[in-house]
Amino acid sequence: MTDLKPRYDLAVIGAGPAGLAAATLAAKRGLSTVLLDEQAAPGGQIYRAITRSPVKNPSVLGTDYWHGADLVGPFRDSGADYLPGAAVWSVSRTLDIGLSRDGAARILPARHVILATGALERPFAVPGWTLPGVMGAGAAQILLKTSGLIASGNVVMAGSGPLLWLLAWQYLRAGARIDAILDTTPRENWRRAMPLLPAFARSGYVGKGLKLLLEVRRKVKVIGNVSALRAEGDGRVQTVVYRQGDGAEQRLPADTLLLHHGVIPNINLANAIGCAQSWDEAQRCWVPDVDGWGATSVEGVAIAGDGAGIGGALAAEHRGRLTALDALHRLGAIDRATRDRDAAPHREALDRALRGRDFLDALYRPGREFRVPADETIVCRCEEVTAGQVRDAVKLGVSGPNQTKSFLRCGMGPCQGRLCGPTVVEVIADARGVSPAEVGYYRLRPPVKPITLAELASLPKAEDEVAAVMHH
C-alpha cells in the first residue's frame, strides 16, 4: 500500500474515469495528489475491474470498456498516491476527509477536494423488487466485469435506457440466454426526443448504438410499451407479470429479473458536505450545482463526472481534467490564463462527448407509472416503507422527504436513501401536485457510508474534550 502523506494538496474521491483523469493531470503538473477509492482496483463502475477482469475476450465487454485501460496506465505513471479499499464517509467544511480502510478509520486533510463519485442506478420500485433474484442491471454488469458471472435459468430484463441494451448485448456475447426484454420506454417519449435526434445523429454514439440495438433485437424477444410490471414468487422471483399499454396481464417465468431505469448522480457525499443542489427536470433527478469547472457552492470542493449530472464515461474523463486544471489554479500552481488556455482542448472534447445526450435523456425518461409507484409497492427497502405510507403521511400534512424520514423512518437505513430517495421525492411531489423541486431532498449526514463502532473508536481523540451538557 501507498504510504500516505500527512496532508495533500488535492484529494480525489473515486477512481472512475473522472477521478483517474483528474488525479493524473493534477499530479503530473505538480500537486501532491491522492486518489481514494472504495474498490480494490481502479476503473470505477464503468471500467470496473479493468486491470483484473477475468473476461479476457475483448468482444464480450466491448471496445468502449477496454478504453478504461488507457486511463489507468498514465495514472500509474503520474506520481499520484493511490489508496484502494478506502471508504470515504465524511468530508468536513475544513476539508478533513474521514475514511476507513482495513478496519481502521482516519482523518486525512486536503487543501482541495474533487468528488468523482459517479452515478448509481435510479431506483426502480415495482411490486416484488425486493425478492431475491431481482437486481439492477448495473449490479449484474458488475458481476460480469469482476467475476465473469452471468445469470442462468430464465432471464428477463425490464426497463429503459442505454445500459439495459448494453448489458443485454454483453450478456449475449458472453453466451447468456435472455428470455425477453420488457421495454418500459413510454411511447410519447419519442415525440419529445425526435427534435433532438439530429444532434444525436452527429454524435459518436449513434452508429455503435444502432448496431448494438439491432444485434440484441435480432436475438431477443423485445416487448415494447410495457406499462405495468411486477415480480412474483415464493421466497424468490419465479414470475414476471407485465402489461403492454392497456392490454391484459401477461406472465413470464423468470429466475432472474434485471431492472434498469437509467442512472442518476450519486449525490450522497456532496449533499452531506452541504453542496447546493437543484432539480434537473431533463434528467429527472437532483444534481449538485456546479460551474463550468465543476466547482460547487462549498469552497474547495469540486465535482467531476456523472456525480455532477449524467454525461457518460467520456464526458466524465474530460470533466475530470477541467476540475483538475481549476484545482491547480485555485491552489496557486497556475494562473487563470494558463488554466483557460490548457482547458480549451478538454472543453472541445467535452462538448463532443456530450453531443446527443439531450436525445437520450428525453427518450429514456421513465414513465410516471414507474417513477410514482402504486400504494402497495415498497419504496424504502431498509425500513420497509410503502408508497402508500408515504402518501398517508402527505395527507397528514407532511410536506417533504425530511419529514417523511422523521415520521416513517424511510431513508434512515444503512443505504442513506440511495435506494428510496428519488422515489420518495416523486411520490410526495405527485401526491402534493407540485414539482420535486419544491419538495426537496433528504438532508444527508455523514457517515455517508456505514462505519463500525470499532473504526470510529480508533480515530485520534479531539484535543479539546468538550464538557458534557446534560443528556436528554
Next chain:
Amino acid sequence: MAEPDVIIVGGGLHGCSTALHLALRGVRALVLEKDHIGRHASGVNAGGVRQLGRRAAEVPLSVASMALWHGIRDLVDDDCGFESHGQLKVAETEAELESCRERAAQLTALGFTHEEVVDQAELRRLVPSIAEHCLGALVSRRDGAAIPYRTTFAFKRKAESLGARFHEGAAVARVARSGRNWRVETADGVAHEAPVLVNCAGAWADRLAAQLGEPVPLEVIAPMLMITARVPPFLKPVVGATGRTLSFKQFPNGTVLIGGGLLGRAYRDENRTDLDFAKVTTNARTVWDLFPIMRSATIVRAWAGIEARMPDDIPVIGPSGTEEGVFHAFGFSAHGFQLGPIVGRITADLITRGASDLPVDAFRIQRFRHTAAAA
C-alpha cells in the same frame, strides 16, 4: 379569517404544546414557524423522556410532565412512540456510586422519590449487557423515551383539530406594538395581530427577546447523535453514565442511538450543523467500554440539531420582564423534550390565569438582566 388570541413564534414541541393547551382552554393560537414543524431540536433530539438527574428547579416540572407522558395518548391521540422502561446512570467506580447515593438523598430531602440507587445485581438485571466493571446505578424507573418528530407532529395535529392554526415557512421579521395588540410581520410581508405573544423560538429566541428589550445570553449549540444498524434486542432502559457523557438506547426496531451532548458546530442562519468526528469518537469509546456487545456494531448515520443553551443550563419560562402580553418558553439547554407537555400547560396557565400551580420563579428571564447587559 379571525385574528388569533395568541401568536406563538416557533413550531417546535413547546410552541405546539402551548398551542394545544391554549386550544383546550378555548383560546385560539396562531403558530408561526420559519421552517416546518419540528424542524430543529424538537424533531431531531434523542427522544429521552427523563426525570433522572434534573436540576433542582426543574424537578417539580419534570415530575408533573411525566404524569402527562404516561397519559400521552389521552392528550394528543397518539402514543408518540413513548415507552417507559426507565432511565439509569451507571456508576463505574465506588466514588461514582457514592455520588449517586448523595444525589438520591438530596432529592429525598426535597420530597421526591423517583430516583433510587441500585446495586450491581439489580443493574445487571435491568441491563444484562452492561460491562462487568460497573458497580451500580442511579435509576428513575418511570422514565423512558419517545419519538421526537412524531411527538411534535402529534401535538401540532391535536392543536390544529381544536382550532389552532399553523403557518410554516413564516419567519418572523419584526414585532411591534399596535394599540393593545402585538403586530407580528413575517419575512414575506404578512402581518398578524394578537394581544398576546409567546416566544418559543428555541435557538433563535434571543433575537425576539432582544427586539422586546430584554437580551439574553443564549448559546447556539449542536449536540451530536449517531445511530447504528439494527442489532438483536438487548436493552430496554435508556442508559447514561455518571462519570462520562453518554445517552444510549435501543429502539424497538433494533437500532441503537448513541448521544450524550458532545457538540458539533451550529450555523443557525444557514440551518446547518457540522459534525466533529474527533469528538464523536469519544462517544464511540464510551460505548466500547460499557457495552462490549456493541463492538461490532455499524454506525449508519450521525447528526446534530440546533438547540439553545442558557448559561445556567435551565430554560427561560414565564412573562416578559419588559413588555405586557409577552411570554417566553425557550433555552431548554438540550433537555427540553420531556418538559414539552407540561411547559405548554404552564404557559397556557400563565396566559389565561396569570399564574401556574408549579414553581416557575427560577426560570424568569429577569435573571439575565445583568449578565446580558454585560455580555
